[in-house]
Amino acid sequence: MSSSTSGSQPPIVLYHYPFSPYAKRIVWYLHLRGIPYTQCLQPMIIPRPDLSSLLGIKYRRIPLLSIGRDVYLDTRLILSKLEDLDLPSSQPKLSAAPGTDALALQTLLSHYSIDGGLFSRAAQLLFSLDNPLLRDPKFLADRAEFATGGAPPKFAREDMAALGPEALADLRDYCQMLETTVLADGREWILKDTKTPGLADIEAVFVLHWVKSLPGALPKEQFSEDKFPRVWKWVARFQEAVGETTKPPQKDGKITTVKGDKAQEMILGAGWNEDSEKKEVDAAEAIVHFHGLEKGTVVEVWPTDSGSGQAHRDVGKLVSLDAREVVIENDKGVRVHTPRHGFRVKPSSQAVASSL
Numbered sequence: 001m002s003s004s005t006s007g008s009q010p011p012i013v014l015y016h017y018p019f020s021p022y023a024k025r026i027v028w029y030l031h032l033r034g035i036p037y038t039q040c041l042q043p044m045i046i047p048r049p050d051l052s053s054l055l056g057i058k059y060r061r062i063p064l065l066s067i068g069r070d071v072y073l074d075t076r077l078i079l080s081k082l083e084d085l086d087l088p089s090s091q092p093k094l095s096a097a098p099g100t101d102a103l104a105l106q107t108l109l110s111h112y113s114i115d116g117g118l119f120s121r122a123a124q125l126l127f128s129l130d131n132p133l134l135r136d137p138k139f140l141a142d143r144a145e146f147a148t149g150g151a152p153p154k155f156a157r158e159d160m161a162a163l164g165p166e167a168l169a170d171l172r173d174y175c176q177m178l179e180t181t182v183l184a185d186g187r188e189w190i191l192k193d194t195k196t197p198g199l200a201d202i203e204a205v206f207v208l209h210w211v212k213s214l215p216g217a218l219p220k221e222q223f224s225e226d227k228f229p230r231v232w233k234w235v236a237r238f239q240e241a242v243g244e245t246t247k248p249p250q251k252d253g254k255i256t257t258v259k260g261d262k263a264q265e266m267i268l269g270a271g272w273n274e275d276s277e278k279k280e281v282d283a284a285e286a287i288v289h290f291h292g293l294e295k296g297t298v299v300e301v302w303p304t305d306s307g308s309g310q311a312h313r314d315v316g317k318l319v320s321l322d323a324r325e326v327v328i329e330n331d332k333g334v335r336v337h338t339p340r341h342g343f344r345v346k347p348s349s350q351a352v353a354s355s356l
């Protein structure tokens with residue numbers, strides 16, 4: 001891939017905020033593979049006019065990554081698109097090889113952490129902590145909208161705190177699984193015989209790395225170094241490898257920080273990262289048949305895994321749709337890519353209404 005129309009690598013811009021554990025997945029990847037990028041830092045709560053006004057993007061999650069004029073949503077698609085980049089052999093890909101058991105393990109760890117609910121469980125621990133963020137009414141209202149899609153906030157701290165003990169039990173199971181299976185033979189990284197951390201480590205570590213950074217989240221008696229020595233040593237090794245102890249990624253000279261207007265200029269002034277126009281709206285896909293979708297149909301796309309999607313749908317002309325992704329072009333001339341998994345696409349009700 002990486003078929004910029006100019007032939008050179010188009011600029012990469014990461015929209016994120018440093019506290020986001022999902023954003024860390026991308027920051028680590030870029031760091032481990034030595035890919036320079038520009039970051040555009042975002043507030044922790046909406047509105048985010050750098051995205052909504054300047055790029056016409058309604059998606060309300062963090063992170064987003066643009067490569068040229070293509071903007072990718074969801075870390076799973078972002079990571080797979082970064083894997084696609086053709087870089088010199090000194091910057092090898094980080095994924096397990098196609099067709100291997102190792103790739104199955106990497107994929108299953110991603111499902112465990114994201115769809116399997118490990119991340120959500122970790123988030124429930126926040127409510128037992130004495131964290132100033134959780135006393136901020138604006139933050140609570142924002143996340144209630146995120147979780148319920150605008151229904152009356154039902155985010156009572158006491159209700160959420162009651163989930164903490166269950167969350168701890170699930171996180172302990174996860175540590176136990178890693179300690180007694182993949183890490184049990186004393187290997188350095190999640191995949192056997194690998195000399196450096198890869199995508200499997202990013203998938204396996206990001207939730208643990210996050211909870212470990214929250215003071216008081218993991219009670220010592222249950223999560224001590226004695227209970228899970230291999231797990232915590234591996235987490236520390238990973239942190240070192242991504243430069244968090246010795247060389248913070250922000251200081252390695254490969255990251256530039258820009259404001260929203262500069263990021264917009266970089267994106268709208270760039271070529272495409274990939275030629276999605278050449279790709280089909282694949283008629284073999286059931287969703288294409290179901291909705292009668294064609295190239296140019298005005299559609300809306302949104303994530304289905306929380307209420308937030310209801311109010312934050314991206315609208316644009318359908319450019320391509322296949323088993324991997326949906327690509328639309330919005331009215332700012334940006335191509336928004338979403339994975340098929342976890343996202344819904346349908347003809348836009350706005351377009352249907354305006355054609356009546």
Ligand SMILES: N[C@@H](CCC(=O)N[C@@H](CS)C(=O)NCC(=O)O)C(=O)O
Nearest residue numbers: 020021022044060061062074075076
């Ligand atoms: N499945 C998404 C999840 C992203 C996500 O939930 N990000 C959190 C931040 S860590 C978020 O967007 N929270 C709501 C917000 O920041 O507005 C992905 O893999 O990118």
